[in-house]
Amino acid sequence: MLPIRDELDLFPSAPSKQGEPRWVIHDPIRNKFYEIEWRVFEVLRRWHYGSDHHIATAVNRETSLNIDNDFIENVRNYLSSHQLLRADNKESTKLFLENIKKAKKSWLVWLLHHYLFFRVPLIKPDHFLNKTFPYVKFLFSPTILWSICITGLLGIFLLSRQWDIFFHHFVDLFSVKGILFFLIALVISKVLHEFGHAYAAKYYGCRVPIMGVAFLVMWPMLYTDTNESWKLKHRRQRFNIASAGLAVELSLAAIATLLWTLLPPGNIRDMAFVIATVTWISSLFINCNPFMRFDGYYLLSDISGIPNLHERSFNVAKWWLRETLFDLGEPAPEVFSNRTQTILIAFAFSVWVYRAIVFIGIAILVYYFFVKILGIILFAIEIVWFIGMPITKELFEWWKRKSSIIGNTRTWYSLGALSILLMLCFLPLTSKISSYALIESSAYNSVYSDVPGKLEKLFVEKDSTVKVGQVIARLRNHKYNYQLDQIKNEIGLQLKLRNLTSVDTRLRQESSMIIARLSKLKSEKKSIEERIRKLTVVSPIEGKISEINKELTIGQWLGVGEKFASIKKDGQAQITSYVSEENIFRLKRNGTCRFYYKGGILPPLDCKVTNMARASEQIMDKPILSSSAGGEITLEPNNLNLVKPREAIYKITARTINPKIKLEQSQLGTLNLQIENKSLAGSFWRWTTATILRESGF
Numbered sequence: 098m099l100p101i102r103d104e105l106d107l108f109p110s111a112p113s114k115q116g117e118p119r120w121v122i123h124d125p126i127r128n129k130f131y132e133i134e135w136r137v138f139e140v141l142r143r144w145h146y147g148s149d150h151h152i153a154t155a156v157n158r159e160t161s162l163n164i165d166n167d168f169i170e171n172v173r174n175y176l177s178s179h180q181l182l183r184a185d186n187k188e189s190t191k192l193f194l195e196n197i198k199k200a201k202k203s204w205l206v207w208l209l210h211h212y213l214f215f216r217v218p219l220i221k222p223d224h225f226l227n228k229t230f231p232y233v234k235f236l237f238s239p240t241i242l243w244s245i246c247i248t249g250l251l252g253i254f255l256l257s258r259q260w261d262i263f264f265h266h267f268v269d270l271f272s273v274k275g276i277l278f279f280l281i282a283l284v285i286s287k288v289l290h291e292f293g294h295a296y297a298a299k300y301y302g303c304r305v306p307i308m309g310v311a312f313l314v315m316w317p318m319l320y321t322d323t324n325e326s327w328k329l330k331h332r333r334q335r336f337n338i339a340s341a342g343l344a345v346e347l348s349l350a351a352i353a354t355l356l357w358t359l360l361p362p363g364n365i366r367d368m369a370f371v372i373a374t375v376t377w378i379s380s381l382f383i384n385c386n387p388f389m390r391f392d393g394y395y396l397l398s399d400i401s402g403i404p405n406l407h408e409r410s411f412n413v414a415k416w417w418l419r420e421t422l423f424d425l426g427e428p429a430p431e432v433f434s435n436r437t438q439t440i441l442i443a444f445a446f447s448v449w450v451y452r453a454i455v456f457i458g459i460a461i462l463v464y465y466f467f468v469k470i471l472g473i474i475l476f477a478i479e480i481v482w483f484i485g486m487p488i489t490k491e492l493f494e495w496w497k498r499k500s501s502i503i504g505n506t507r508t509w510y511s512l513g514a515l516s517i518l519l520m521l522c523f524l525p526l527t528s529k530i531s532s533y534a535l536i537e538s539s540a541y542n543s544v545y546s547d548v549p550g551k552l553e554k555l556f557v558e559k560d561s562t563v564k565v566g567q568v569i570a571r572l573r574n575h576k577y578n579y580q581l582d583q584i585k586n587e588i589g590l591q592l593k594l595r596n597l598t599s600v601d602t603r604l605r606q607e608s609s610m611i612i613a614r615l616s617k618l619k620s621e622k623k624s625i626e627e628r629i630r631k632l633t634v635v636s637p638i639e640g641k642i643s644e645i646n647k648e649l650t651i652g653q654w655l656g657v658g659e660k661f662a663s664i665k666k667d668g669q670a671q672i673t674s675y676v677s678e679e680n681i682f683r684l685k686r687n688g689t690c691r692f693y694y695k696g697g698i699l700p701p702l703d704c705k706v707t708n709m710a711r712a713s714e715q716i717m718d719k720p721i722l723s724s725s726a727g728g729e730i731t732l733e734p735n736n737l738n739l740v741k742p743r744e745a746i747y748k749i750t751a752r753t754i755n756p757k758i759k760l761e762q763s764q765l766g767t768l769n770l771q772i773e774n775k776s777l778a779g780s781f782w783r784w785t786t787a788t789i790l791r792e793s794g795f
C-alpha cells in the first residue's frame with residue numbers, strides 16, 4: 098500500500114450546504130486543492146494502517162460511519178489518479194513512469210489539446226497585491242456597496258428615459274474608432290474583473306500565486322488562481338471571492354451608465370457608453386452563464402452546495418437516460434432528493450444543448466476565419482472533441498451493458514419510438530401554399546378561326562355535345578392549295594437538279610445551294626400543310642355547345658380570330674390562380690388542392706391541378722386577381738391599360754373533383770396548393786453538402 102505524499106496538507110474547509118464537514122487536501126507543489134468528504138477524511142487519517150481491511154474496520158469501530166473495502170479501493174484510485182501517493186518503491190516507480198508516459202501524449206494529442214485549451218501564466222501578482230491592497234481596502238465596505246447600488250439604479254432609471262438615444266449611440270459607433278473603443282473597454286473591464294477576484298482573495302488573507310491568460314479554442318480569457326480560497330473556513334468567503342469579478346464588472350456598468358446619462362457628447366461619453374454596454378453584456382450573458390465554466394458556474398456550484406456540478410449532473414443525467422431508454426435498474430450514481438435530481442437532469446441537458454450550439458458555432462467561426470482546408474480540419478477536430486467524444490464515451494457505457502440492454506423489453510419500446518422519430522425525419526413532408534384564386538361556374542372555351550378562309554360548312558348547333566377533336570367547321574382557302582402545288586413543283590425541279598449534279602461538273606459546284614433551297618422549300622411546304630389542316634376547325638375540349646355565332650353564313654369569308662362557338666364543360670368548376678416563380682417549381686404536378694371561398698360563404702371544394710404554366714404570364718387574363726381588384730399581384734404601371742404583372746407569375750388552373758357544382762357566378766377565394774418538400778433529413782443533408790461543396794471550392 099503506497100503512502101500519501103509527505104508534503105500534502107490536510108485541513109478542514111467550509112462545511113457543505115447541508116452542514117456536513119469538509120476537508121481539503123492541498124498539493125503545495127502544484128498548488129492544487131481537492132475537497133473531500135468526511136468518510137474520505139477518516140480513511141486518510143488511518144492510511145498508515147497498511148491494509149484496506151484494517152482501515153475499514155478501524156473506521157467502522159471508531160466512528161459512526163460504515164464503509165467497506167471497495168470504498169478504500171475507490172479512495173486509492175482517486176489519490177493515485179491525482180498523483181497524491183508517494184512513488185518510492187519499485188512498483189510505484191513503474192506506476193509513476195506509466196503516468197508520465199500517459200501524460201506525455203503523442204504530439205498530435207498535445208497539439209490538439211493545446212489548440213483547444215491552454216493556459217499561459219503571465220504574472221506572479223502576490224507581492225504587488227500585498228503592497229497595493231491597503232489602497233483598495235476601502236472598496237470592501239458597505240458604504241461603497243450601497244453607493245454602487247444607488248448609482249446603478251439611478252443610471253438605469255435615467256437611461257430608460259432616453260432609451261432611443263442610447264440605442265442610436267450604438268449605431269453611431271459602428272466605425273473603426275468604435276471598434277477600438279470596444280476592444281479597449283473589453284480589456285479594461287476584464288483586467289479589473291480579475292483584480293476583483295485577486296483583491297477579494299487578499300481581503301480574506303489568501304495567496305494569489307498566478308494570474309494569466311487561458312485560451313479556449315484560440316479565444317483568450319484571463320484567469321486568476323484563487324485556489325487558496327479552499328482553505329477558508331466559511332463558504333460565504335469562498336463565494337465572495339468567486340463573485341468579486343462579477344461585482345467589479347457590475348459596478349463598472351453602474352458607474353459608466355450613470356456617467357453616460359450625465360456627460361456631454363464627446364469621446365469620454367463614447368467611452369462611458371462602450372464600457373457600459375460591454376460590462377452589462379459580458380457580466381450578464383457570459384459571466385453569469387452557468388453552462389460553461391465561467392464564474393456563474395462556480396457560483397451556482399457553491400450556492401447549490403454541489404461542487405463539480407457539471408460532472409455530477411452529467412452523471413445523473415446519463416444514468417437517467419440509460420434507465421429511461423433501457424430500464425436497467427441500476428442505482429443512481431448519487432443519492433439526491435427527487436426535486437434536486439430532476440433539476441440536475443434538466444440542468445445537464447440544458448448544458449449539453451447549449452454546448453452543442455456554442456461549439457458548433459465556434460467551429461463555424463473558426464472555419465470562416467482560417468484558410469479553408471485548415472478550417473475544415475479544425476472544424477472536424479472541434480466537433481469530434483467536444484461533441485463526438487462525450488457521445489462515444491456514453492455509447493461505450495451502453496456497449497458494456499449490451500447483454501442487459503438487449504434483454505430488456507423497454508429497449509424495444511425505445512427502439513420503436515426511435516424508429517418512428519427517424520421515420521418522421523425521413524418522411525417526405527408536404528406542406529401547402531395558398532394563393533388568391535378565382536372560381537368560375539364552368540370551363541368555357543371559345544373556338545376561333547386560326548387561318549383565313551371561306552366558311553364551307555358548320556357541323557354543330559347550339560346545345561349539341563362535342564368530343565375532343567370533333568369537327569366544328571370547315572373552311573376553304575384556294576390560295577393555300579395553289580401555293581402548295583407550286584411548292585411541290587419547285588421541289589420536284591430541285592430534286593431533279595440534285596440528281597444531275599452527279600453527272601454534270603458545272604452543276605456539282607452548286608449542289609450545296611440546291612440542298613439549302615430544298616430544305617427551305619420543304620419547311621414552307623410543311624407550314625402550308627399546317628394551315629390547310631387548320632381550315633378544319635375542331636373542338637379543344639369535351640362539352641356542350643353553349644353558343645353559336647349567329648352572324649356566320651355559309652360561303653362567308655372569315656379572317657383570323659373569328660368566333661365560331663363557345664363550348665361549356667358540364668358541371669365542373671374551373672379555378673384560376675397565379676403563383677410566384679419561387680413557388681411554381683415547388684408545386685406538385687397534378688396534385689390535389691382545395692378552394693376556399695372568400696369569407697367562407699360556402700364549404701371548401703376539393704380540386705385537382707389540371708395545368709401549370711411553363712412560362713410566366715406577360716399579361717394576366719384574369720385581371721380580377723390583381724391588386725387593383727383586391728388581389729395580391731401588383732401590376733406594372735403602364736398607360737396602355739394592360740394588366741401586366743410586376744413580377745414573374747405563373748398561371749395555375751384547377752378543376753373541382755365533384756362533377757356537379759352549381760355556381761351562379763364566379764367567386765373569389767384562396768387555393769391551397771401542395772408543395773413537394775424533401776424530408777427533414779433530406780433537406781438537412783442537401784443543405785450541408787451544398788454548403789461544404791460551395792465553401793470548400795472542390
Ligand SMILES: [Zn+2]
Nearest residue numbers: 290342343392
Ligand atoms: Zn471571474
